[in-house]
Amino acid sequence: DAGVTQSPTHLIKTRGQQVTLRCSPKSGHDTVSWYQQALGQGPQFIFQYYEEEERQRGNFPDRFSGHQFPNYSSELNVNALLLGDSALYLCASSRWEGLNTEAFFGQGTRLTVV
């Protein structure tokens, strides 16, 4: 089992550009959540996808959008990049098991906006 895999691992973009990050969930998991983690801070919830639909969303602007595919993999898209979007972007996958639902994280994508 490969666990949660994210690509690319590192990315450098210019302000104003658009970026797409990818996530493959752990085998057997059907839910994918995306988080943004700035340096020295805890992860901030961006949104969660289940059955190819956005189920929940955090306090992020519409520049942040996503998609989930029939094979449960997911993409995070960020438009009109700002310097402040530089962060580690984490993907977590899970399968609902009530209170004992456990999320497994990928290693993250380090995005640098210059």
Add this chain to the structure above:
Amino acid sequence: TQLLEQSPQFLSIQEGENLTVYCNSSSVFSSLQWYRQEPGEGPVLLVTVVTGGEVKKLKRLTFQFGDARKDSSLHITAAQPGDTGLYLCAGAETSYDKVIFGPGTSLSVIP
């Protein structure tokens, strides 16, 4: 708005010492989770606590969920350099809610 606070923010101790880190909120959580994150990696789940007053032990780590399910603590006995990392607490008000994270406690164990 759900908010999780953690203390201390930074902790540097000598190998062999004991330590406790805290996670607090004004909200009631259905469950709380503790993760450890190493530089350049994603968080790794250590434990989930779901019952008020619950205590769970994982080798040298002891986790406690407050009776009111608003706070939690992590106690490490005889810390080792391998315990170094960012300790994050996370929780959700219900099992269907988004999971939010605290800011983390950065632990450094000096040999």
